[in-house]
Amino acid sequence: MNLHQNALFGPRGRERMVRCVVDRGWSIRATARACDVDPKVVRRWVRRFQEAGPAGLLDRSSRPRRQPRRTPRRCQRQVVALRRQRWTMDRIARFVGVSRASVSRILRREGLNRLAALEPVEPPRRYEHEHPGDLLHLDIKKLARFRHPGHRRTGVRAKDSIGVGYEYVHVAIDDRSRIAFSEIHPAERARDAIAHLEAAVRYYATLGITIRRVLTDNGPCYHARAFSQACRRLGIRHRRTRPYTPRTNGKAERFIQTALREWAYAFTYATSKERKNHLPRWIHDYNWHRPHGSLNQQPPISILGLPEDNLVRLHT
Missing domain, CATH: 3.30.420.10 (Ribonuclease H-like superfamily/Ribonuclease H)
Known part of the structure; x- marks a missing residue:
């Protein structure tokens, strides 16, 4: 989630809220009333701040720690390898045995969803003609x-x-x-x-x-x-x-x-x-x-x- 750095409950707003508890000695309930949030919210950010400092106030990924149905790593590597051989997504999906949507997500994550990404980047070719008027x-x-x-x-x-x-x-x-x-x-x-x-x-x-x-x-x-x-x-x-x-x-x-x-x-x-x-x-x-x-x-x-x-x- 992209938040403005000065948003009310962005990283800076969370730090101001946490400082009320850590530095000023406010209670959890008093801080919650002042910030118009639930005490559970204050308690969670105070705990994260005590564990990791200011870095703990940043947003974390909402992805679960365990994903039993995630495409296996071996299969993902195979998708990428076939894509580097210029295979289309449909062909890769049929060969590997996964859906085309899964192939698309894997390739997008690897930056290979477009075939143009497989082409080597051309080095800059700088040129300058010798006399004015030549070009x-x-x-x-x-x-x-x-x-x-x-x-x-x-x-x-x-x-x-x-x-x-x-x-x-x-x-x-x-x-x-x-x-x-x-x-x-x-x-x-x-x-x-x-x-x-x-x-x-x-x-x-x-x-x-x-x-x-x-x-x-x-x-x-x-x-x-x-x-x-x-x-x-x-x-x-x-x-x-x-x-x-x-x-x-x-x-x-x-x-x-x-x-x-x-x-x-x-x-x-x-x-x-x-x-x-x-x-x-x-x-x-x-x-x-x-x-x-x-x-x-x-x-x-x-x-x-x-x-x-x-x-x-x-x-x-």
Whole structure:
């Protein structure tokens, strides 16, 4: 049972009750009246405290000490061994001679109820292209619009913004320099993805970066024929991640986390339009001023090594 640590009769509440008897010398009945519980309850927790100290005031398992009908250990080990051979639960149940529910409980307890748990964990594969523009990561984050600040900031779950709809943050981040570009579009259709890609190419061109490849997930807008045609028209090679492996596009996923923490949810915006207007300013701070951990605490723009005259021109 999960109790809040400050619950009335949680571990701390029990200790306060026991201290009245042990330290203050109250009687069992007086303590029971003060805490509005049965004297048997006070007597039980005092006994546990005297036997094991504060650890005795923690909840114990309700499982009985003896379970004559429990599945034998030998049978449990056999179930686990067969599961490691990729046997299904039904096949294991028929072979061992127990119910499928028992097999399911045993495997859940061992963390093997899903076949994916049998696969070895892939080691992290970190990569970084040599030059800016060699690979551009693209992704989309869906955010709800609102007319008034929501419960994240106020703590009140008002319904004033129900039915306002959603907006979609299209993000792009360069693999080598970590320079980011982001826009908010009304949808995540192919035409919105194309518009964001074209704007990103123009933005990176002002910094002297030519985009040669883009990496996206398998979203419908990136699978559209129009998006593939736009990539060919811009001279860009399009690559997609393997299905169900978002870590391949990890730089974009990590950038979205940072944007949510430092932009979308960092301030109390009056409306979603105000949040949208603040995005370009945050992107500028991210690219030009914010230290980046993977760049030795330097801002992303430092990777380009721009001469001083270009630096001033682009920054103003």
